[in-house]
Amino acid sequence: MRPIxxxxxxxxxxxxEWLRFLNQRGRFFxxxxxxxxxxxxxxxxxxxxxxxxxxxPYETYIPYAVYIxxxxxxxxxxxxxxxxxxxxxxDREMGSMRILMVSPLPRWFLLSAKLLAGVIVSVLxxxxxxxxxxxxxxxxxWYGYIAVLPALILSGLMLGALGLLLSSxxxxxxxxxxxxxxxxxxxxxxxxxxxxxxxxKEASLLLYNICQANPFTHAVELIRFALYGQLNPIxxxxxxxxxxxxxxxxxxxxxxxxxxxxRRAAE
Amino acid sequence: xxxxxxxxxxxxxxxxxxxxxxxxxxxxxxPGDFTVLLGLNGAGKTTLFSLATRLYxxxxxxIRIFGMDIRERMLECLRQMGIVFQHPTLDPDxxxxxxLFYHCALHGLSHREAGRRIAAEVERVGLTEQRRDKxxxxxxxxxxxxxxxxxxxxxxxxxxxxxxxVGLDIASRQFMLDHARRLCRxxxxxxLWATHLIDEVGEGAKVVVLHKGEVRADxxxxxxxxxxxxxxxxxxxxxxxxxxxxx
Numbered sequence: 001m002r003p004i005x006x007x008x009x010x011x012x013x014x015x016x017e018w019l020r021f022l023n024q025r026g027r028f029f030x031x032x033x034x035x036x037x038x039x040x041x042x043x044x045x046x047x048x049x050x051x052x053x054x055x056x057p058y059e060t061y062i063p064y065a066v067y068i069x070x071x072x073x074x075x076x077x078x079x080x081x082x083x084x085x086x087x088x089x090x091d092r093e094m095g096s097m098r099i100l101m102v103s104p105l106p107r108w109f110l111l112s113a114k115l116l117a118g119v120i121v122s123v124l125x126x127x128x129x130x131x132x133x134x135x136x137x138x139x140x141x142w143y144g145y146i147a148v149l150p151a152l153i154l155s156g157l158m159l160g161a162l163g164l165l166l167s168s169x170x171x172x173x174x175x176x177x178x179x180x181x182x183x184x185x186x187x188x189x190x191x192x193x194x195x196x197x198x199x200x201k202e203a204s205l206l207l208y209n210i211c212q213a214n215p216f217t218h219a220v221e222l223i224r225f226a227l228y229g230q231l232n233p234i235x236x237x238x239x240x241x242x243x244x245x246x247x248x249x250x251x252x253x254x255x256x257x258x259x260x261x262x263r264r265a266a267e
Numbered sequence: 268x269x270x271x272x273x274x275x276x277x278x279x280x281x282x283x284x285x286x287x288x289x290x291x292x293x294x295x296x297x298p299g300d301f302t303v304l305l306g307l308n309g310a311g312k313t314t315l316f317s318l319a320t321r322l323y324x325x326x327x328x329x330i331r332i333f334g335m336d337i338r339e340r341m342l343e344c345l346r347q348m349g350i351v352f353q354h355p356t357l358d359p360d361x362x363x364x365x366x367l368f369y370h371c372a373l374h375g376l377s378h379r380e381a382g383r384r385i386a387a388e389v390e391r392v393g394l395t396e397q398r399r400d401k402x403x404x405x406x407x408x409x410x411x412x413x414x415x416x417x418x419x420x421x422x423x424x425x426x427x428x429x430x431x432x433v434g435l436d437i438a439s440r441q442f443m444l445d446h447a448r449r450l451c452r453x454x455x456x457x458x459l460w461a462t463h464l465i466d467e468v469g470e471g472a473k474v475v476v477l478h479k480g481e482v483r484a485d486x487x488x489x490x491x492x493x494x495x496x497x498x499x500x501x502x503x504x505x506x507x508x509x510x511x512x513x514x
Contacts, residue, residue: 001342005375012372016361023360095356102320103373104345110373255324 001105009105014117020087021121031079031125032132035072039136043068055196057228069130069138070224071193074216076129077122077156082184084118085163089170101254108251115164115247119156126152140227151226155219158239161246162215168253191217192224215242271334273298273347273425273457274319280327281314281480288314289480292328296459296473298424301451303468304461305504306477312461313353315477316429320350332425346374349418353429353461355410357417359403363394366402367417374421381420388416392446408439415446426450426458432467444469465501474500476507483507 021028043065054061091097100110130138130145140148166179188194190207191214201208211217218235225232272295279292289311296302306312317323319330321341330337332344357366364385371381389395392412394405402410411431418426428447432440444467450456460467468474468488476483476491484491484507488500497503 001375008372008375008377012369015372016358016365016369019361019365020358095352095354096358098320098322098350098352099356099370100373101322102345102348102350104342105373105375106342 006105006109009103009109010113010116013100013110013113014120017084017114017117017121027083028125031076031083032129034079035075035129036132038068038072038075039065039133039138043136055198057225057230063137065136066138067196068194069133069136070227071188071191071220073126073129073152073223074155074159074191074193074219075188076125077119077152077219078159078184078187078216080118080122080125081156081159081161081163082166082179083163084114084121084160085167085170085179088114088164088167092167107254111164111251111254112247115157115160118160118163119153122156122160123149123152141229143229144227147229148223148226151222154236154239154243155223158215158219158243158246161243161250164250165246165253168250187214187216190214191220193217193220215239218242270297272296272331273300273333274459275331275334276315276319276328277331278328279315279318279325279330281311281318281323281325287480289318292477292480292482294475294482294485296425296457298457299451299455300473301448301458301460301469301471302473302475304459304475304477305463305465305468306461307463307508309479310463310477311480312463312477313429314480316350316352316427316461319427320348321345346421347424349421349423349426351411351414351418351426351428351431353431353433355414357402357410357413360401362399362401363389363405363413364398366413367420370417371420376421384420384422385416388419389413392416392442408435408442411435411439411443412446415443419450424456426456428458429461430463431460432462432464440467465504468500476504478508 043063047064058066088097091100100114101107103110127145162183166183170179190210192211193216197208197211197217200211215238218232218238221232222235222239225235274296276295277293279289280287281289292311292315304312304315314323318325319337321337325338332347335344337344358369361369367385367389368378368381371384376384386395389398392415394409394412394416397405397409402413405413415428415431418428426447432443435443447458447460448469451458470488472488473486474488474491475485484494486494491503491507492500495503495506497506
């Protein structure tokens with residue numbers, strides 16, 4: 001197999017992801033509505049409750065809606081990453097995963113291609129959200145829209161890799177509800193998405209440390225800084241490391257001789 | 268000069284925990300052969316297919332595809348194999364064409380080449396008019412035809428079919444059988460056709476009887492009839508399965 005074959009394979013996987021996305025317009029709608037509800041109701045309600053002092057990358061006092069926008073973008077990426085992993089569980093139950101797994105290309109490539117294809121769909125949704133968010137005067141500088149692209153891709157890869165890892169561990173579609181309760185919500189709330197971490201530190205040092213260790217915090221911060229054309233190097237390093245770890249474990253999980261596939265087969 | 272078998276399985280064993288589901292399985296399929304892997308449900312047929320396609324890791328014995336050990340050259344082996352799984356593997360929300368283009372992409376084919384091959388294979392299974400239909404709208408028989416067409420798109424030399432006629436009506440079953448046999452006869456493909464339906468063993472077919480994970484007999488249908496002195500394949504199968512149990 002030459003590089004062109006790999007490229008065609010990736011294009012095929014990305015195209016399928018796109019077609020599935022188009023077939024599920026409800027998914028697109030709810031993926032956008034969810035963060036917009038937060039923005040329209042939650043941010044308005046908390047407008048005067050939470051004081052946001054001047055913290056980098058902001059150079060002035062900002063409305064609460066502006067503060068939570070990066071967290072809501074990361075929320076889109078997280079839900080998409082998890083939905084993509086849900087589709088892997090669905091694929092496995094429906095059998096179409098077998099077709100992917102018997103393709104004559106290395107398994108790590110197939111899983112990475114599936115991951116990247118999901119990220120492309122996520123990034124498009126994140127930009128759609130940014131366009132609608134203009135209504136709430138969330139207006140980063142023009143170069144922020146370009147600078148945020150790599151941050152979106154990296155964050156999407158990390159969250160997608162986590163989803164992939166979870167999908168290798170989930171036995172059935174029904175168990176996905178537990179992912180919502182035990183992964184998505186804790187990750188979202190124990191992060192800097194809704195409140196600055198110095199606020200959290202004043203209340204609980206333990207929770208602050210948990211938030212700092214949470215890779216989702218770093219996804220939010222990387223996006224937040226990138227929207228203003230700045231790089232948050234610590235967050236970038238954490239995300240690269242987390243992506244590598246999650247993806248390696250997912251490839252291991254999908255290896256028939258080693259990971260959970262083998263254990264599942266044995267049951 | 269001996270012909271390299273399309274599929275050569277030697278001493279294959281597999282365990283699910285303490286349960287041994289395949290024991291010392293040995294047989295081969297030559298190019299152009301239509302071989303029926305006959306066994307009751309739970310005989311180990313699907314496990315054997317999963318091992319041959321690397322969905323399960325293989326521990327005991329060897330599997331060779333055209334002389335290549337699948338543990339050493341798995342990707343090249345997969346390129347030579349066309350697979351129809353026991354359970355449907357088409358995406359019901361995509362059209363027939365979209366499913367087939369996806370498969371071609373997974374095998375690295377260009378869009379143009381894929382289009383050409385899809386048109387030809389779909390025509391052979393008589394579904395040209397349904398190309399834009401969603402798979403969900405197709406009947407069970409039509410879906411199976413799409414799966415056999417898909418298995419041939421990357422031009423494999425070995426076809427593995429795991430119970431491909433389960434749940435089909437008589438006409439669809441016959442179509443699938445005739446199509447697979449024709450591919451072996453006219454195009455020299457090797458086919459391993461797993462089934463529990465004895466009447467799918469036609470005249471001239473080679474039969475491997477698998478029971479409780481062991482090969483009970485391996486030979487031409489006529490040979491098995493002679494060996495068991497049975498008047499029909501059904502009686503021959505029952506004899507082969509019962510013999511060892513009685514012992």
